[in-house]
Amino acid sequence: MTEQEKNTGAAEKTGKEGIKASNPLRLVIMAVAVLGALIWGGSKIWHSFLYVETDNAQIEGDIYPVISRIPGRVDKVLTTDNQKVAKGDTLVLLDPVDYEVRRDMASAALENARASVAAAGEAALAAAATGQKLGADLRRSENLRRQDVISPSEFDAVKAGALSSSAQHAAAESQRKAAAAQLKMREAELRNAELQLSYTAITAPADGHVSKKNVQPGQYVAPGQQLIALVGSRKLWVVANFKETQLENLRPGQKVSIRVDAYPEKEFEGEVESISSGTGARFALLPPDNASGNFVKVAQRVPVRILFTGKPDNERKLAAGMNVVVEVRVK
The missing domain is CATH 2.40.30.170 (Efflux pump adaptor protein, beta barrel domain)
Structure with missing residues (x-):
């Protein structure tokens, strides 16, 4: 037997011995893998039951829309994207000039209505005083007429004056009530003008973060238009x-x-x-x-x-x- 054949035989013998030695290790690895898979699968099945x-x-x-309640031109934007804001913070300012003019006009109309109420009240008081005087004259004239002291024509004149004074007093009272109603309307108009003016400052409806800002200075906005989306925090x-x-x-x-x-x-x-x-x-x-x-x-x-x-x-x-x-x- 040559030296080469001896080496070849020795190598084959060593290989067979290595395979025999590795079989138990391979079985252990496979057993561990199968056991692990069973444990993992069992845990998943058990987990699915629970x-x-x-x-x-x-x-x-909560997402709060920040909208404009009035039309107007945007004067200032006081917030940026992702900024944290608190409820009531001013976010956008609209140009207030037009609404200030309306408020001043409503205030002047209110003062005029108050003057009209005062004048109507004085006229009603004067008509009431005149009516009382003519009523007293009528009662005296009735006594004098029964005594035949005054003529029928004189009595009729006094009676007509008393009736006319009563009608004037009723008309003065109606004017006073109409002036009072006009005053209430002017007061409501002033409150509405002040309310519209307050809407030029658009505030945050809740605490949160500015997430979507769709407004820039100079932009004209319409009522109900969403300017900012505020995500509640x-x-x-x-x-x-x-x-x-x-x-x-x-x-x-x-x-x-x-x-x-x-x-x-x-x-x-x-x-x-x-x-x-x-x-x-x-x-x-x-x-x-x-x-x-x-x-x-x-x-x-x-x-x-x-x-x-x-x-x-x-x-x-x-x-x-x-x-x-x-x-x-x-x-």
Whole structure:
């Protein structure tokens, strides 16, 4: 046997011994892998019995539209995008000149109405005094006429004067009431003018952050036009759209684990507040009508409102519209 054949035989023998030695190690690795897979799969199955999960969920918040109640030209914009504001802060100023003129005109009209009321009141008092005097003259004339001291024509003249004075007094009272009504109208006009002037300062309806600013100085705005979208900062919640097949054991008050895509390492605590009475498709702009055409059964999504219950995390800012994954413990 040559030296080469000896080396070849030795190598084959060594290889066979290596394969025999590696078989137990391979079996152990395979056993560990299978056991791990079984444990992992079992934990997932057990988890599915205890929890229902969906990634069709987003953070929601109150969005307040900041609108103009009057037409006008924008004079100043006192806020910027993403700025935090408090309720009552002035955000936009409209040009107040036109409304100041209207207020001054209404104020002058009110003063004129007050003067008219005073004049009408004096006229009514004068007519009342004249009526009292002529009434007394009429009573004396009646006594004198019964005594035949005055002639019928003199009595008729006194009686006509008394009747005329009574009519004048009634007319003066009507004018006084009309002037008083005119005064109330002028007061209302002044209040309305002052109110319109106050609307030139557009303020924040709630605490929050400016999220969408659609106004610039010099722009002309119309009543009802949205200038700014303000996202409320006091309260955020999650709307999770669960499949209808997941709702069997879902109840208000159940604990929820919330994972935000922006902060995957952080888990937030929550609680189911309520379950919608209608599916998301039912409230769509064009809801499906399965009564016409061919019916295709599709699993519907039902919105579930979830509140954050844990302590606020000031380091991780949550914003409306963020995607989240929620897990509700149902058992």
